[in-house]
Amino acid sequence: xxxxxxxxxxxxxxxxxxxxxxxxxxxxxxxxxxxxxxxxxxxxxxxxxxxxxxxxxxxxxxxxxxxxxxxxxxxxxxxxxxxxxxxxxxxxxxxxxxxxxxxxxxxxxxxxxxxxxxxxxxxxxxxxxxxxxxxxxxxxxxxxxxxxxxxxxxxxxxxxxxxxxxxxxxxxxxxxxxxxxxxxxxxxxxxxxxxxxxxxxxxxxxxxxxxxxxxxxxxxxxxxxxxxxxxxxxxxxxxxxxxxxxxxxxxxxxxxxxxxxxxxxxxxxxxxxxxxxxxxxxxxxxxxxxxxxxxxxxxxxxxxxxxxxxxxxxxxxxxxxxxxxxxxxxxxxxxxxxxxxxxxxxxxxxxxxxxxxxxxxxxxxxxxxxxxxxxxxxxxxxxxxxxxxxxxxxxxxxxxxxxxxxxxxxxxxxxxxxxxxxxxx
Amino acid sequence: xxxxxxxxxxxxxxxxxxxxxxxxxxxxxxxxxxxxxxxxxxxxxxxxxxxxxxxxxxxxxxxxxxxxxxxxxxxxxxxxxxxxxxxxxxxxxxxxxxxxxxxxxxxxxxxxxxxxxxxxxxxxxxxxxxxxxxxxxxxxxxxxxxxxxxxxxxxxxxxxxxxxxxxxxxxxxxxxxxxxxxxxxxxxxxxxxxxxxxxxxxxxxxxxxxxxxxxxxxxxxxxxxxxxxxxxxxxxxxxxxxxxxxxxxxxxxxxxxxxxxxxxxxxxxxxxxxxxxxxxxxxxxxxxxxxxxxxxxxxxxxxxxxxxxxxxxxxxxxxxxxxxxxxxxxxxxxxxxxxxxxxxxxxxxxxxxxxxxxxxxxxxxxxxxxxxxxxxxxxxxxxxxxxxxxxxxxxxxxxxxxxxxxxxxxxxxxxxxxxxxxxxxxxxxxxxxxxxxxxxxxxxxxxxxxxxxxxxxxxxxxxxxxxxxxxxxxxxxxxxxxxxxxxxxxxxxxxxxxxxxxxxxxxxxx
Numbered sequence: 001x002x003x004x005x006x007x008x009x010x011x012x013x014x015x016x017x018x019x020x021x022x023x024x025x026x027x028x029x030x031x032x033x034x035x036x037x038x039x040x041x042x043x044x045x046x047x048x049x050x051x052x053x054x055x056x057x058x059x060x061x062x063x064x065x066x067x068x069x070x071x072x073x074x075x076x077x078x079x080x081x082x083x084x085x086x087x088x089x090x091x092x093x094x095x096x097x098x099x100x101x102x103x104x105x106x107x108x109x110x111x112x113x114x115x116x117x118x119x120x121x122x123x124x125x126x127x128x129x130x131x132x133x134x135x136x137x138x139x140x141x142x143x144x145x146x147x148x149x150x151x152x153x154x155x156x157x158x159x160x161x162x163x164x165x166x167x168x169x170x171x172x173x174x175x176x177x178x179x180x181x182x183x184x185x186x187x188x189x190x191x192x193x194x195x196x197x198x199x200x201x202x203x204x205x206x207x208x209x210x211x212x213x214x215x216x217x218x219x220x221x222x223x224x225x226x227x228x229x230x231x232x233x234x235x236x237x238x239x240x241x242x243x244x245x246x247x248x249x250x251x252x253x254x255x256x257x258x259x260x261x262x263x264x265x266x267x268x269x270x271x272x273x274x275x276x277x278x279x280x281x282x283x284x285x286x287x288x289x290x291x292x293x294x295x296x297x298x299x300x301x302x303x304x305x306x307x308x309x310x311x312x313x314x315x316x317x318x319x320x321x322x323x324x325x326x327x328x329x330x331x332x333x334x335x336x337x338x339x340x341x342x343x344x345x346x347x348x349x350x351x352x353x354x355x356x357x358x359x360x361x362x363x364x365x366x367x368x369x370x371x372x373x374x375x376x377x378x379x380x381x382x383x384x385x386x387x388x389x390x391x392x393x394x395x396x397x398x399x400x401x402x403x404x405x406x407x408x409x410x411x412x413x414x415x416x417x418x419x420x421x422x423x424x425x
Numbered sequence: 426x427x428x429x430x431x432x433x434x435x436x437x438x439x440x441x442x443x444x445x446x447x448x449x450x451x452x453x454x455x456x457x458x459x460x461x462x463x464x465x466x467x468x469x470x471x472x473x474x475x476x477x478x479x480x481x482x483x484x485x486x487x488x489x490x491x492x493x494x495x496x497x498x499x500x501x502x503x504x505x506x507x508x509x510x511x512x513x514x515x516x517x518x519x520x521x522x523x524x525x526x527x528x529x530x531x532x533x534x535x536x537x538x539x540x541x542x543x544x545x546x547x548x549x550x551x552x553x554x555x556x557x558x559x560x561x562x563x564x565x566x567x568x569x570x571x572x573x574x575x576x577x578x579x580x581x582x583x584x585x586x587x588x589x590x591x592x593x594x595x596x597x598x599x600x601x602x603x604x605x606x607x608x609x610x611x612x613x614x615x616x617x618x619x620x621x622x623x624x625x626x627x628x629x630x631x632x633x634x635x636x637x638x639x640x641x642x643x644x645x646x647x648x649x650x651x652x653x654x655x656x657x658x659x660x661x662x663x664x665x666x667x668x669x670x671x672x673x674x675x676x677x678x679x680x681x682x683x684x685x686x687x688x689x690x691x692x693x694x695x696x697x698x699x700x701x702x703x704x705x706x707x708x709x710x711x712x713x714x715x716x717x718x719x720x721x722x723x724x725x726x727x728x729x730x731x732x733x734x735x736x737x738x739x740x741x742x743x744x745x746x747x748x749x750x751x752x753x754x755x756x757x758x759x760x761x762x763x764x765x766x767x768x769x770x771x772x773x774x775x776x777x778x779x780x781x782x783x784x785x786x787x788x789x790x791x792x793x794x795x796x797x798x799x800x801x802x803x804x805x806x807x808x809x810x811x812x813x814x815x816x817x818x819x820x821x822x823x824x825x826x827x828x829x830x831x832x833x834x835x836x837x838x839x840x841x842x843x844x845x846x847x848x849x850x851x852x853x854x855x856x857x858x859x860x861x862x863x864x865x866x867x868x869x870x871x872x873x874x875x876x877x878x879x880x881x882x883x884x885x886x887x888x889x890x891x892x893x894x895x896x897x898x899x900x901x902x903x904x905x906x907x908x909x910x911x912x913x914x915x916x917x918x919x920x921x922x923x924x925x926x927x928x929x930x931x932x933x934x935x
Contacts (some may be wrong), residue, residue: 238805294793294800301790304779311737311776312791312844313762371781 035365035380038413042384046391053394054387057269060262065184065341067386068275069094069334071379073357074364075286076327078378081361082290083323084303084370085142085149088354089156093134093328094335095350096160101127101336102173102345105180120180128332134160135328136321143320157354165347174344184341186274188212209264210271217263221256228252275337282330286375299323304371359406360385363413384409430455430620431589436475436487438468445471446485446644453589458611458621460635462628463664468644469624470514473591477511478504491589508588512578512595518566525549525562528581552580556610572603579610590614591622596630608634628660640664673896674868676875680899681712682749684883685766685852690744692732702739703729704907710852710883715874717894717915718887719923720904726887727771729904730854734768735761748851762791767850769841771857771887773834777841780830784822785811787829787840791848814843819869835866842873853877856887871897891920905930 046054053059073090080087104123116122138156142149175181192211200207228248235242242248266272290296302309302316310316334353339345364381366373385406392402431453438446446468453459463469475485478498489496491507498504501511518527525545534544549562556576560569566577575595582590592611596604611621611634625631631638632655640647640663647663692703703725710716718726731738733746735758746753748764755761761768770776778787788811789796796807811825818839822832829840838858845853855874859867874897878884888894894901894915901918903911903926911926 234805238809240805240808292802292804294797294802297786297790297793297802300782301779301786304781305775307776308779309790311734311758311768311770313735313758314790315757315759367781371779 035363035377035384039380039384039387042387042391046387046394050391050394054391055265057265059390059394060265061269061273063383063386063390064266064273064276064279066390067382068184068273068279069337069341070353070356070360070386071279071382072282072330072334072337073327073353074360074378074382075282075375076323076330077357077361078286078290078364078366078373078375079299079323080149080327081358081366081368082303082370082373083299083320084306085320085323086358087138087149087153087324087327089134089138089153089160090327090331090334090357091350091353091355092157092160092164093131093331093350094338094353095345095348096134096164096167097127097131097332097335098339098349099164099168099173099345099347100130101180101339102176103167105177106175107168107173120177124180124336127336128329131332131335132325132329135331136325138328139321139324142324143317149324161351164345164349168345168347170347172344172346174339174342176340176343180336181340181343182274183278184273184275184337185343187270188272188274188277190271207268210267210269213263213267213271216272217259217267221259225252225256278333278337283375283379290375295319295322300371356385357382359410363410365417381413384413428455429453430492431476432488432490433472433476434488434490436472436485436489438471438475438480438485444644446475449487449641449644449646451639451646452649453620453622454636456615456618456620457636458615458623458634460631460638461622461624461641462631462638462660463641467641467664469641470593471644472641473511473593473622473624476504477501477509477591479511505585508586509591510582510585510587510589511591512575512582512593514593516571516574516578518574518577520567521565523563523565524553524560524569524577527566527577528552528562528584530581532584548584549580552583553577555583556580557606570603572599572606575599575603575607576610587619589620589622591624593624595623596625596627604630631655631660672868672892674872674875676878676897678713678715678878678899679881680714681881683709684712684749685710686747687733688745688747690729690733690746691742692728692739693741695739698740702907703732706744706907706909708885708902708909710885712883713878713881714900715878715884715886715898717898717901718885718904719891719894719901721889721927724904724927725907726904727856728907730768730856730885730887733761734758734766734854737768762848762850765849765851766854767791767845767848767852768854769845769856769858771860773837773841777844778829778837781828783826783828784815784820784832784840784843785825788814788825788843788847791844795847795849810847811843814847817846818843818873833862833866835862835869838862838866838870839873842870846873846877850882852883852885854885854887857889858886859888859890859893867893891923895920903927 043054073094077087077090101123104126105118105120108118110117117126134156138149138152141147141152187210190210190212192215195209195211195214197207197209232242232248243251266276290299298309298314298319301312301314302319306316335350338349338353342349360382361373361378362368362381363384364374364377364379366377388406388409389402392405397405429452431451433449433451436446436449436451437444449468449472451461451472461469461472471480474480476489476498478500481499482497489498491509496504496507498507504511519530522530525548528549529545534541534548546562553560553562553576556579558573558576558580560573566574569577579590595607599607608630611623614621623631623635632652635652637649637651638655638660639649640660642664650659686707686709688707690703690706691701694700694702706729708716718729720726728738732742733755735755736742737758746755753760753764755764755766774780779790785807789807793802796803796810808825814820815822815825820832820836820839820843822836829837832840842858858870858874862870874884874886886894886898895918898915900914901912901923902909903913903923905927908930910930911923913922
């Protein structure tokens with residue numbers, strides 16, 4: 001008698017198939033890791049060509065401070081672009097809100113009963129609301145009146161460029177109160193106290209670490225490893241495929257090593273900048289929003305196929321409206337960070353920033369047709385631009401060349417992405 | 426005897442995951458009209474795309490011999506150069522250019538890049554005369570009807586010195602009169618020695634004009650017949666691969682109380698405020714009942730369904746909807762879904778699916794509440810749901826992470842069904858649920874419909890295929906020009922009876 005083996009294989013084969021092969025899984029995730037790899041390569045490139053300046057703790061801190069406002073806006077722009085829209089006004093809106101912040105805190109002389117408006121926290125809240133309101137107004141026209149976002153926000157760009165000139169009366173206004181400056185210039189306090197590492201002394205100077213920063217980084221790493229182990233265990237318990245254990249370990253080790261390395265770098269300068277804390281919280285929230293919230297899911301659905309989403313009960317208009325309101329609030333926050341960093345509001349502030357923000361999102365793999373894009377991609381995209389700006393400036397590359405090189409990188413990134421997609425299709 | 430003009434030998438064409446054609450053979454005699462028949466998805470259009478160079482030489486296996494020479498077409502330009510012109514189902518005309526501009530598009534009557542407009546107009550007029558069209562060549566294409574647009578396409582083909590004309594379902598969207606004119610034209614061309622290949626579903630047309638018929642099923646040549654030996658039954662059996670009786674799964678209807686009742690429903694056109702598209706429609710659906718809406722294209726069936734589903738079509742909508750005797754609000758899609766109504770569209774690519782996203786996300790989008798709490802999605806619950814429905818509806822894919830744009834039509838339709846099944850409606854409206862999918866998948870979809878009815882859901886099926894309606898429904902409404910013009914139990918219905926109520930209504934209207 002012949003025994004027929006089922007075409008799906010023996011039970012042992014099936015057990016094996018729930019763990020994909022290492023190479024196969026790596027290849028499947030190559031697009032996700034490719035961008036991170038590109039960032040690391042670019043950093044190493046500049047580390048070499050700037051004779052080691054790029055990775056100096058003070059410079060890494062600077063890169064974060066210089067790009068914080070771009071990243072904050074890139075988070076909102078990702079939603080806008082995934083929804084199939086564009087927002088050209090964010091640069092001008094951020095400039096306008098910076099100007100508004102300056103006038104509230106410094107420029108306008110309020111009567112005593114209104115003096116509370118000049119308090120940095122109150123003024124900050126007003127600015128965020130103003131940004132959200134601006135975004136909401138543009139979003140209203142785009143979502144409910146179906147005016148193309150390109151046109152609405154192009155108009156917005158001109159309007160708010162003009163408005164910031166108007167309320168600043170063409171002058172720079174500053175300096176800001178110290179509390180407000182802390183937003184960009186401050187670092188978190190070292191509650192635990194510094195740790196000295198004498199064995200790493202260089203030129204007779206001890207390495208002094210910002211201990212709180214290291215503790216936060218270690219907690220973050222432990223937390224992330226804990227959650228990824230838990231997710232893996234849960235998937236497995238429900239009988240779903242998981243990535244091979246080797247890849248899982250390598251991935252977690254690499255991420256942990258990167259985080260700890262950068263934390264160490266920051267800790268050996270002045271610790272975590274306040275603005276990085278703000279950014280970190282925002283990035284984490286936006287990752288959660290896009291991956292786990294129904295609101296995020298609806299954005300991808302309407303960006304992928306607006307009509308199908310509407311016929312599936314997605315309130316496409318309301319969702320679009322909220323996206324622009326969020327974008328406005330983030331542009332406001334970015335405007336305040338920018339102004340706090342310069343310690344004054346200038347009429348030219350924020351101009352042209354929208355292009356860097358949009359470029360970051362596209363380098364990060366978002367599709368201009370909507371429906372595709374990841375928060376992590378946009379953040380890495382922003383850092384790629386930021387590191388290139390920083391590295392080329394240190395190398396003394398002229399601004400004209402810098403612009404051209406950035407343009408080529410944007411093109412190359414998108415071209416490479418499309419090429420990969422076509423090959424896999 | 427006439428000689429062979431075209432021979433396609435052992436053509437095999439594979440797409441990632443699907444074998445669209447395997448060892449297809451076709452030979453066409455000079456001067457004949459050769460029909461190609463087959464179900465949707467059988468591979469007819471793919472075969473013609475191979476022939477015309479849309480799929481270039483090298484992307485398929487097999488040989489094409491045309492006029493005694495082996496051909497390796499690398500693009501449409503190559504095949505057109507040899508006098509092979511294909512006219513696709515979706516016309517390739519630019520609506521806002523004139524007839525003359527369209528005819529000579531890509532082949533402009535120009536000297537050194539400067540267009541000679543007199544030459545263009547004269548040439549166009551001559552070609553239009555050949556196809557029996559008396560329009561001014563300067564008329565914009567958007568301003569003439571579909572039938573005339575089809576003729577413009579043919580005039581365009583003539584301008585390329587066509588010797589082998591391929592028409593892909595040329596009469597699919599034409600009226601009876603325009604279809605007749607087109608077929609007469611083909612017979613006229615035949616006299617002039619132009620060979621034609623016509624892809625068509627309409628058996629009466631085939632028997633009228635074609636000399637021979639080749640039937641293709643599931644990517645294989647089944648047989649080639651002389652028209653003299655053709656009977657409809659023979660073609661159908663050959664097309665379907667099984668006799669008609671087995672095309673519809675059997676069912677014991679268990680029909681309960683009225684679930685949904687629509688009263689006095691009226692809808693106006695979204696752009697033209699005065700034009701009433703749906704006129705005072707009353708219908709009802711019972712628990713466990715499958716009800717069909719029959720009617721010609723443009724009778725307002727889809728418009729009615731979409732206006733009912735959250736007012737997704739039209740304006741100035743009036744009328745009342747009752748569910749289980751209680752009046753319900755269907756003012757937007759969200760409310761319609763919440764009230765247990767689902768509508769699976771006829772146009773799954775444009776209205777049904779997010780083609781760039783995978784099966785999992787498409788399955789849950791209409792019922793995110795079911796897999797989330799406080800707006801936070803439970804990943805694993807979602808994966809469970811998607812896998813569950815993938816199994817229930819028998820979607821063939823590598824996993825639920827396969828992008829829906831890469832699925833075949835039948836599997837895409839099953840994803841659309843999964844989406845609406847997961848929304849758990851009491852009333853399911855299926856608009857052309859089997860359009861463009863193969864016979865096997867059709868059978869599976871009918872089975873799903875039967876299961877749903879057995880679970881006590883009320884199902885409204887809109888379909889242009891009358892045999893399908895007769896095969897799967899319990900009761901039929903007939904629609905014409907925005908009105909319900911007939912209602913009958915399916916057991917008493919026939920194609921003739923349905924057509925009669927449509928024609929009678931037309932008579933009354935005029």
